[in-house]
Amino acid sequence: MISATEITKVFGKNTVLKNISTTINKGEVVAIIGPSGSGKSTFLRCLNLLEEPTSGEIAIKDVKMTNKNKLEIRKNIGMVFQQFNLFPHMTVLENVTYAPRKVKNIPNDRAHEIAKELLAKVGLTDKEDAYPNRLSGGQKQRVAIARALAMEPEIMLFDEPTSALDPEMVKEVLDVMKDLANTGMTMVIVTHEMNFAKEVADRVMFLDDGVLMEEGEPEEFFNNPSTDRAQDFLSKVL
């Protein structure tokens, strides 16, 4: 579904990603973990070309992603941000219907139907007409997930979706993500929630200083990390 080949990213003199290659299959849920500044977000953002790799290539369903086709391919890749990034001047319903209407040219009625279904799924039917600033962090993030899903993507990317949330709201968002994982969605999740990664992910990628140090099944990775860096990291966060 996603293949990243020898991705390197340089910011100025700083090489943030060093030759990362991996393949993510349809329906797979991959958790990316690692210390702060290790390049997790940058790697995730390379997957939909929000960040252009300095070298290497991304292919989605065997199509190489370029600046020419990236808008087209992004329709199939939803993204959820740490800071939600909801459109503040639009209501919840408008947030969720905007891209289907304007990007996929889906008729209003149909877009509303899809949006209402999704809002029901994330438990926010009663907030349709609210503006984002009237919502709690957890509600905002659930709207953001609904907004991304409204494009009916086959892939969802998450960049620390619960890091900006108060602790009591983390669960409501993780639950939505778990449901999504159970529907067979292909998901790539940057997260600090180790328990969530253990429970939901099919595979864990451990990044350290721009290098993909280790990847494997969560069970294996959390119990027997093979590199010193991963052992060190896990001893700090677990």
Next chain:
Amino acid sequence: MDLDFNQIVPYIPFVLEGIWATLQFVIVSIVVGLLLGTVLALCKITKISILRVFANVYTSIFRGTPLILQLMLIHYAVPQITGYDIPAFLSAILAFGLNSAAYVSEIIRAGIMAVDKGQIEAAEALGVPYKPMMLHIIMPQAVKNILPALMNEFITLTKESAIVSTIGYLDLMRRAQIVQADIYRAFEPLLFAGAIYWVMVFILTKIGGLVERRLRQSD
């Protein structure tokens, strides 16, 4: 010190007509400044570097030289070069419109840049093309930063408009000076004109406050 406002009474209608003369060219200048300023602002944020350079040089020149010099140049240099005797009104709106465009373009650019970068990313991640993104997502948010600063620009323009009196345009200021020459008294006509400027600016300030409050309500 003796003040005698009786002497200016016959001149009051003459001076008051200056309000319309002033407003007329201020309004046209604002429109010119807004339209051109918007185009310049768009040039400043595009990826096409030649447009960016042009807009930046333009802004640098018009903000870096005195407005009165720009006005004089247009009014006196154009006839010299082209032989076309440019009317004072046209010189005035050209100088003020072109000058204001430089400031307006900065205000709009800054207003757009101040919109959270996450908004652009969210739009891009949804596959929204550049034009609808600017139109539906960035601009509606930028307007909230832009409008209050624009109101200030209009107020400045209204006050500065008095310098068109130097090229003989019969605005409020010029008329006050004519009365002054007629009755050999400076204080009364200037005070009268000053009061009128103050009222105009006061009204604009009030409108500005209203606009700002409306914007904050929708937050």
